[in-house]
Amino acid sequence: MSELDTERTEVRVKLPRYQKEAWIEDAEEVGMSQAEFVRTMVQAGRNELGLEGSGGAGEDASEEPPSEGVDPRGGGLEDRVLEVLRREGAMDWDELLEFVAGDVEDRLDEALGEVQEGGLVIYSGRDGGYVLTDE
Template sequence: MAADDGERTSVRTYVPRYQKERWQSHAADLDMSQSEFVRTMVQAGRKGFDPEPEELASAEETDPPSPDANPGGNGLEDRVVETLSDGAHYDWEELLAALTDDIEQRLDETLQELQSDGRVRYSGRHGGYVLDE
């Protein structure tokens, strides 16, 4: 990985409108810009991955510390309260569907990408997906 000169650059992604609105609302609740909120959430999600040593050193040198990804709260708890705040009654299945958003679509897209990259394959014989190492 090349050395980072500290220059900032943009990253573009596309999400459903409702997702952006949720992010904007959550960012506002945390008194963060939307950019800082998304960057913080991505970094929080990456904590379980082992970064390359150069990446780690570069990040320590150039990234200002991010606030806690979920200060003072439980992310799922917040989402349940947000979902129920519309006053409607949800049964278990409806609430589960509301909280898992489009996980089936995201999983399908992710598996397709991993298969295209040759990292995962589907085995009909074994009835499931497996890492293709």
């Protein structure tokens, strides 16, 4: 197995609202989270420009299993596990978990951001976590 740094980090991008709305619609159309959609599109652009080997660690560290056929609600996990093992070789539990759970963390972070932005949820230290607002 190659040594890849799979720790997640956040990237923020400023773009016109209409463009974000278009990306949201496109992501929904292909059954992806917004984060997965942007990662996939950036990787596709890098590949198109011939930059597939510039991800660091001796190979493309940003490459993830393809999203085609993956059910964003959890189905297809078996396919994702098989794909990662084919590509990376033997992995222990923690390594494999990092590959398949990272997207869930991204989706939760994205969903919490959206419901907080919409005023439906706030974080309350007093209540010990996220709580619904009075809508």
